[in-house]
Amino acid sequence: MEIEVIKTKDKNRLNFIIRGSNDTFVNALRRTIISEVPTLAVEDIILVENTSPVLDEIVAHRLGLIPLTTPPDEFTVASECENCGGEGCHVCSVSLTLDVEANDEDVTSVYSKDLISNDSKIVPVADKIQVAKLGPGQKITLEAIAMMGRGKEHAKWSPVVTCSYRYYPKVIQDSSKCTGCDECVDACPKNILKVIKKVVKLTAPLECLLCDLCTKACAPYESLVMGKVDGDYIFFLESTGALPPKEIFKKATEILKSKAKDFENAYKVAHETFMKKKK
Numbered sequence: 653m654e655i656e657v658i659k660t661k662d663k664n665r666l667n668f669i670i671r672g673s674n675d676t677f678v679n680a681l682r683r684t685i686i687s688e689v690p691t692l693a694v695e696d697i698i699l700v701e702n703t704s705p706v707l708d709e710i711v712a713h714r715l716g717l718i719p720l721t722t723p724p725d726e727f728t729v730a731s732e733c734e735n736c737g738g739e740g741c742h743v744c745s746v747s748l749t750l751d752v753e754a755n756d757e758d759v760t761s762v763y764s765k766d767l768i769s770n771d772s773k774i775v776p777v778a779d780k781i782q783v784a785k786l787g788p789g790q791k792i793t794l795e796a797i798a799m800m801g802r803g804k805e806h807a808k809w810s811p812v813v814t815c816s817y818r819y820y821p822k823v824i825q826d827s828s829k830c831t832g833c834d835e836c837v838d839a840c841p842k843n844i845l846k847v848i849k850k851v852v853k854l855t856a857p858l859e860c861l862l863c864d865l866c867t868k869a870c871a872p873y874e875s876l877v878m879g880k881v882d883g884d885y886i887f888f889l890e891s892t893g894a895l896p897p898k899e900i901f902k903k904a905t906e907i908l909k910s911k912a913k914d915f916e917n918a919y920k921v922a923h924e925t926f927m928k929k930k931k
């Protein structure tokens with residue numbers, strides 16, 4: 653298997669080409685990234701005062717969805733914490749406070765930046781995520797407990813905004829049937845096809861949507877079909893900002909490796925038990 657990283661200017665994105673793999677592995681990688689790589693997110697709220705028009709439950713829900721920067725390897729997943737059994741302790745959680753009061757004349761907004769952590773490495777990834785609006789004299793005071801969790805428990809713990817892949821495209825053409833009409837070129841929404849001397853060229857394979865509009869345009873002439881390169885994939889990952897994308901990828905591969913090892917061990921035990929019974 654080979655991996656080729658595609659350059660991107662966005663620090664939260666990681667795009668790469670995987671060559672020589674298969675659907676099962678690439679989909680397992682995608683699912684591991686989405687649902688197994690842990691991050692910190694607000695789980696419990698100790699509400700001291702809320703005189704805003706926003707219900708307590710909605711405030712708690714909105715705080716839970718604010719991505720928090722998560723130092724890798726510092727916290728244990730709360731549901732797997734042997735120190736507290738998932739109740740929340742210094743090993744698996746961190747405390748943040750929020751205390752905002754509007755003056756007697758103006759309306760004030762409560763933003764993610766108002767969530768103050770007692771650990772400088774754990775902060776909201778963006779300042780301007782709105783939590784509530786306070787009318788004159790209204791107030792929200794609370795303590796928020798952020799716990800380490802996995803996306804399979806709740807989407808708020810997923811480290812990614814999006815994580816997907818698509819097949820690497822390939823032009824399959826019988827140029828002896830090509831009329832040079834350029835209808836496939838005109839049909840392409842990405843403008844990435846060229847017909848030179850009745851041979852179709854895909855100028856930017858990474859931009860191809862595999863939408864098949866070129867194949868459909870060429871249907872009367874039966875010259876062109878947009879196919880895929882077997883075993884090759886274009887993989888896209890965008891972090892919420894909780895973890896750097898390369899760290900998400902690294903963690904996912906470690907988790908996949910450890911699951912494969914667990915499976916191997918379980919299989920060995922099952923096989924030995926079966927052989928003993930056979931004797």
Ligand code: SF4
Pocket residue numbers: 829830831832833834835836837847850852869870873875876
């Ligand atoms: S639509 Fe078909 S026949 Fe026309 S230029 Fe494209 S490949 Fe050739």
Ligand code: SF4
Pocket residue numbers: 821839840841842843844845854859860861862863864865866867878
């Ligand atoms: S599959 Fe769609 S995006 Fe790709 S070349 Fe054909 S028309 Fe363009």
Ligand SMILES: [Zn+2]
Pocket residue numbers: 730733734735736737738739740741742743744745
């Ligand atoms: Zn704990």
